[in-house]
Amino acid sequence: DAGVIQSPRHEVTEMGQEVTLRCKPISGHNSLFWYRQTMMRGLELLIYFNNNVPIDDSGMPEDRFSAKMPNASFSTLKIQPSEPRDSAVYFCASSSLGSPLHFGNGTRLTVT
């Protein structure tokens, strides 16, 4: 299995631009999570889905952030408009019931 696949690995964009991060979970996993890693807060949960349905989006910082999971094999996290304080590493992870999370290698976002 290829594991959780995230794209792009790196994204550099200007303030105000739209950013879309992509994730392909491990086949057969029914839960998908988006985390953001910062020095101050460590790994922060933004949103998670069970069976493609958003369960908890209380970690999404603002309305500028949105996430979708149109099917079991794909999810996106969108930031519109982006701001410099959104600069961080964004991780996608997937799991099946009772199993540990498997993380992708992350997308490093830099907003200038």
Added chain:
Amino acid sequence: DQQVKQNSPSLSVQEGRISILNCDYTNSMFDYFLWYKKYPAEGPTFLISISSIKDKNEDGRFTVFLNKSAKHLSLHIVPSQPGDSAVYFCAATEFYNQGGKLIFGQGTELSVKP
């Protein structure tokens, strides 16, 4: 409100000695705890876990201890090896077997010196 806290941002240990990483939590409803290890430019990978009904779980050189009354857990690595140098994240959840969310701490960067 940080429900899972790792108060030591970094730890340096000599090769062959014991590494002890600590983690505190505030939510008494957490029923499962995990440790993840992260190398630079990679995602975190699962290391070891413990259910709230236990106070110790061991896997090779890694042992996790849970003190529910103190809301504290620790990860012991014995003996420490240079390849153990990484960032270690503590995580907790209250609905592990129902696909519940994992809450992570800030991480502790371990450096094992030869």
